[in-house]
Amino acid sequence: MTVMTHAEALVAAIRECMDEDENVALVWGSLMGVGGNNDHVEHIKADFADRIFHPPISEAAIAAIATGAAMDGVRTIFPMGTASFMFRAWDQIIHEAGAAHYMSNGAVSIPAVFHVVHGLRGGGSVQHSQSPQSMLWNAPGIEIAMPSCPADAKGLMRTAIKSNNPTVFIDHQKLNKRSGEVPAGAYDIPFGVADIKRVGADVTIVATSLQVVHALEAAETLSAVGIEAEIVDLRSLVPLDEEAILTSVGKTGRLLVVDEAPPRCSVASEVVATVAEKGMDLLKAPPVRLNRLPVHVPANVALEDFVGPNTDRIVEAAKTLCG
Amino acid sequence: MTVMTHAEALVAAIRECMDEDENVALVWGSLMGVGGNNDHVEHIKADFADRIFHPPISEAAIAAIATGAAMDGVRTIFPMGTASFMFRAWDQIIHEAGAAHYMSNGAVSIPAVFHVVHGLRGGGSVQHSQSPQSMLWNAPGIEIAMPSCPADAKGLMRTAIKSNNPTVFIDHQKLNKRSGEVPAGAYDIPFGVADIKRVGADVTIVATSLQVVHALEAAETLSAVGIEAEIVDLRSLVPLDEEAILTSVGKTGRLLVVDEAPPRCSVASEVVATVAEKGMDLLKAPPVRLNRLPVHVPANVALEDFVGPNTDRIVEAAKTLCG
Amino acid sequence: MDKARLLDIFRHMILIRRFEEAVYDFHEQKLFGGHYHLYIGQEATGAAVMASLGAEDRIFSTHRNHGHLIARGVDPKNALAEILNRADGTNGGRGGTFHIADASVGMPHTSALVGGSVPLAAGAGFAAKLKKSGGIGVSMFGDGCFEEGVVFETLNLARMWELPVIFVCENNTPGAVLKSAGGNNTSNLPEGRVIQIPEALGMECHKVDGGDAEAVDVLFADCAARVRATGQPIFIEALTERWPGNYFSFPSMVTGVTQVSMAWDGGSISGEHQEWFLNHDPVLRFARQLLVSGVANFGDIVGIDVEVTETIKAAKEFAQSSPLPGTDSVYAHVLAGEG
Amino acid sequence: MDKARLLDIFRHMILIRRFEEAVYDFHEQKLFGGHYHLYIGQEATGAAVMASLGAEDRIFSTHRNHGHLIARGVDPKNALAEILNRADGTNGGRGGTFHIADASVGMPHTSALVGGSVPLAAGAGFAAKLKKSGGIGVSMFGDGCFEEGVVFETLNLARMWELPVIFVCENNTPGAVLKSAGGNNTSNLPEGRVIQIPEALGMECHKVDGGDAEAVDVLFADCAARVRATGQPIFIEALTERWPGNYFSFPSMVTGVTQVSMAWDGGSISGEHQEWFLNHDPVLRFARQLLVSGVANFGDIVGIDVEVTETIKAAKEFAQSSPLPGTDSVYAHVLAGEG
Numbered sequence A, B: 001m002t003v004m005t006h007a008e009a010l011v012a013a014i015r016e017c018m019d020e021d022e023n024v025a026l027v028w029g030s031l032m033g034v035g036g037n038n039d040h041v042e043h044i045k046a047d048f049a050d051r052i053f054h055p056p057i058s059e060a061a062i063a064a065i066a067t068g069a070a071m072d073g074v075r076t077i078f079p080m081g082t083a084s085f086m087f088r089a090w091d092q093i094i095h096e097a098g099a100a101h102y103m104s105n106g107a108v109s110i111p112a113v114f115h116v117v118h119g120l121r122g123g124g125s126v127q128h129s130q131s132p133q134s135m136l137w138n139a140p141g142i143e144i145a146m147p148s149c150p151a152d153a154k155g156l157m158r159t160a161i162k163s164n165n166p167t168v169f170i171d172h173q174k175l176n177k178r179s180g181e182v183p184a185g186a187y188d189i190p191f192g193v194a195d196i197k198r199v200g201a202d203v204t205i206v207a208t209s210l211q212v213v214h215a216l217e218a219a220e221t222l223s224a225v226g227i228e229a230e231i232v233d234l235r236s237l238v239p240l241d242e243e244a245i246l247t248s249v250g251k252t253g254r255l256l257v258v259d260e261a262p263p264r265c266s267v268a269s270e271v272v273a274t275v276a277e278k279g280m281d282l283l284k285a286p287p288v289r290l291n292r293l294p295v296h297v298p299a300n301v302a303l304e305d306f307v308g309p310n311t312d313r314i315v316e317a318a319k320t321l322c323g
Numbered sequence C, D: 001m002d003k004a005r006l007l008d009i010f011r012h013m014i015l016i017r018r019f020e021e022a023v024y025d026f027h028e029q030k031l032f033g034g035h036y037h038l039y040i041g042q043e044a045t046g047a048a049v050m051a052s053l054g055a056e057d058r059i060f061s062t063h064r065n066h067g068h069l070i071a072r073g074v075d076p077k078n079a080l081a082e083i084l085n086r087a088d089g090t091n092g093g094r095g096g097t098f099h100i101a102d103a104s105v106g107m108p109h110t111s112a113l114v115g116g117s118v119p120l121a122a123g124a125g126f127a128a129k130l131k132k133s134g135g136i137g138v139s140m141f142g143d144g145c146f147e148e149g150v151v152f153e154t155l156n157l158a159r160m161w162e163l164p165v166i167f168v169c170e171n172n173t174p175g176a177v178l179k180s181a182g183g184n185n186t187s188n189l190p191e192g193r194v195i196q197i198p199e200a201l202g203m204e205c206h207k208v209d210g211g212d213a214e215a216v217d218v219l220f221a222d223c224a225a226r227v228r229a230t231g232q233p234i235f236i237e238a239l240t241e242r243w244p245g246n247y248f249s250f251p252s253m254v255t256g257v258t259q260v261s262m263a264w265d266g267g268s269i270s271g272e273h274q275e276w277f278l279n280h281d282p283v284l285r286f287a288r289q290l291l292v293s294g295v296a297n298f299g300d301i302v303g304i305d306v307e308v309t310e311t312i313k314a315a316k317e318f319a320q321s322s323p324l325p326g327t328d329s330v331y332a333h334v335l336a337g338e339g
């Protein structure tokens, strides 16, 4: 075990995979988003110069180039920066990357990684705060990974690079500088295996990305008032670990889903709908969604915080649910 | 009342609005999608030549031009053709059209209409069969209309054109040639008012667009075996008539939602989640989603039919739910 | 002048023509649904381009893909089966006319979205560069693609990243019947503004008569060799007079089934489309060239035609007797498994 | 030579400079979060462009929008309040630096997505054409926008639909400090390949020294008049030497607070950025021009500076004392009500 930041863990995974496989290429954009985490990548730039491509501001074409190259087995990691920019490449990701394997009846596959930084970053305002996970999940053929801590970031990134599917790797600006223990050596974390980040008997909190951090904070407060929350970190949406969700709800009888996307057709909607369909009799109370409010993200950091799900709101919602 | 096709009703609405308001402009693309319904528009082209713009294949720029023009009060109707093509303009629709009113604190508004033809059209294959409604619904600031019959098409299109919000008007290729009674004269159908297309006491079927037609057919078969379905045609997703859904479920105690988008984070997920949250105690049985299967759309028409929700499957699902 | 090579190009051209006639026939018989596009009138470009490409090269096409696939060597049997959405189709029947692809011949994916495959071809160049495979990426696309911004982005990227790619724009707007009628199946760029765009980016650019197989072959062979040597992208605008049957969405066989004898029997040409038969039909044009230059005699031409006609006849039978994929098959290949 | 006009342009330039210094100061004080961009070094272009525009015209800007807004006449008080996300901001505090807009002065929306506002400006031209308002659309944008395909699409559309729009590309790549270091805050088009692109589409194009206020004014006035008369779009590439403080995301005031006396007191200029002060700082350049041509004397320059410095001082106080919007305000204006 060593202690690393989220950003360092991510870069370590990329570094390892570039060492292990000469077919891994990196489009050198702003992997860590804005804010100075790019230093971590200097050694990669130095050692793999011929596999590093400096991008123009052309999200659509680069996403499709990564897709075309993937058809010949090149595994391109394309960090698109702020998740909002991904909408410029929406067609290419959904209709080409996400569909080629199916359309070819399995003859080609698309091992490309699209890395984005989602969510409420502290001043991103309307056009730099997107959480695209819900929209992406509606499209077949795309794997979606969402780490919440350095150890998961590393293991999931390794899996993303090695996966033969297009993977959208959704990070959060506010996770980048957080530290955590990371196992020594190379290890992969398979997609589709949720992690119970905290065990508890009273309420199941399903979360992803930064909201897992918020949920863990909230759990401490809740514990003080006698509510033990079980925290299910999905880690990947595609594939989804439905069993982990249902098992936990079976135990607690109460479901709260926390999600940074706006409520309609969100990840929270999907988890609640899945449990309603497959485990309604497990529920002692109606399930609760906790989303970003159904508005755009205002520039002001205080209002941004008000708009997003946050620790206080999780506490409040869990109390109401258990009360 | 006169009998019109869906396509004719739509054109009638556009014609009326162009007559009524000289600030209505039409980008003359393929309003009715592929398949010969474009004749209906010849008279508009002749009478309003200076308000008709022939488009190049530039979905993104045109969507944004319509948005920019809307800021000066020009109401542009931009038929983008097959809904799949809309992904080329995803950023412009979500981040500019859908956000400008909010970002300006209400100073500007975006009265633009983006018309698309969604769904399983009979041979559209992977890239011409998109149902974008779920993804769109996750974005704040955009109205979404989905008519199921000529009368609604006309009244909803008039409302879309007059609305001060960007509206995505989602039509279905298979509705175009269907006929129905249309009230005489000009009339608007407000958004946010679901229509109970059939009254029944045993199961609530919530549907939109072509699936309303399928649900009505299914209801006949179901009636023959003693199950009376109530069919709630949402007509618009934004705003949503939650009350109509909850009222109907309160009556029937059973909910089936039919939706042509793939299941994850779909319209069906949203409706089920809403009912689970706000009306779980109304339900006598777990709610059921009936979506397009979670796969891409194969070219073959028989397989396409198998993949989509259809009349038989609705019958089956309703029977199981009521059984 | 390599006789075998020219005859091979001709063979592919007439094979494409017979293939497309078969597709039209299938559609008339309502054996498949949806709209579709034929490559009639553009055979010279596709066939000549493929003559210089090898196993390491990758070609990406569009909604108007049949000719490129046939010229590249995909089996007409499987291509026709795909158009009928049958189990023996190149894509197991799930792609259909829009998406016929065959990775085994280096055509891994066909996008039906305008401009969709242009950056994919650049991606093949990217892969070739990274793997030092010696291959190149080739993008076959229509003039309408220039209206989509992603194509411009791709041209810029190919220059910037020095990708070994040849962009072949088949400009079939000349002669477009529906342009004046407002059809959108053709580009709206200011007249003659196609090649100017890659030129503005400083890319090596060439213009060629896309209806002249030999001219395309000579130019493309040279370009392909240079791209392999330099790794720099090249752009080619192939001007092809639009086939009169190329309507907005559904083609119409207004020029009838091709009689190769029209190449030498001028008397048999008359009617509304006389001018097209005499000056533009690339199959007849090339047949005349081969005859005049002595590469082939009447018998050779007829012989090739008989042979490919047989091939297509057998392919039609194969396609029609191929089973539909079972409904259970729809679940396969949404996600790929482990390597 | 219209003395009042030139002095007015100068006033706006120094007003922008003082405004940006205030923004920098606010950021240093951590009064607002997130990254931001300053218009220092480009004042000549923005101020001169706005001199020929009237109430019917619409201007759309980018992430580097402050200068355009101030030159156009938005009140610095409300602009600064917006940057601090306060209730009295132009957007009620919810837009922030990226999205400052003020419909009341004809700048209805600022997109922070690269190239995002270029088609919106074309939309304003579309509206002007349809309504015969006599106005024009003006798009102010950076060279990086050329890498986004939607900008190319827009240029094509403006030509095709004959929209009264002026596209002003402020190319600040020359002198870019971070270009070699791999920063992406500047374009990667092959050197000098900006104006070539609209030229390739047959658009009327001009290149101008964007650091020379008078040159921009003369050219833009002429273009604006012609666009109004003909309804045809025009493209202008304004080359502006990049300000040394323009880093990737966060600017740095490496050139210090501007002393207008440096315009005439050459002796006060030294150090690392001497070359920029002497040849490129547009504020100092224009001050020197005004002095040399006799339009202004030292006193005039100092007088204007004192006046705008006061304005900005008051604006800072206004902004800082403006309240934060209440949390309840976030719900308003997601959807518009009835007309």
Ligand SMILES: Cc1ncc(C[n+]2csc(CCOP(=O)(O)OP(=O)(O)O)c2C)c(N)n1
Residues within 6 Å of the ligand: B057, B081, B085, B088, C037, C063, C064, C112, C113, C114, C141, C142, C143, C144, C145, C172, C184, C185, C186, C187
């Ligand atoms: C993104 C997108 N927009 C629109 C369409 C509809 N469409 C299909 S073919 C076509 C015209 C293409 O013209 P061109 O590229 O010149 O090819 P051609 O048909 O002339 O060979 C259009 C607009 C599409 N397939 N994809």
Ligand SMILES: Cc1ncc(C[n+]2csc(CCOP(=O)(O)OP(=O)(O)O)c2C)c(N)n1
Residues within 6 Å of the ligand: A057, A081, A085, A088, D037, D063, D064, D112, D113, D114, D141, D142, D143, D144, D145, D172, D184, D185, D186, D187
């Ligand atoms: C679609 C999109 N991609 C990436 C970014 C990140 N970004 C912000 S500014 C910028 C550079 C813009 O360069 P240019 O247009 O030349 O403007 P300048 O900053 O030089 O004035 C980039 C890449 C963005 N805002 N939007």
Ligand SMILES: [Mg+2]
Residues within 6 Å of the ligand: C142, C143, C144, C170, C171, C172, C173, C185, C186, C187
């Ligand atoms: Mg064409």
Ligand SMILES: [Mg+2]
Residues within 6 Å of the ligand: D142, D143, D144, D170, D171, D172, D173, D185, D186, D187
């Ligand atoms: Mg720049």
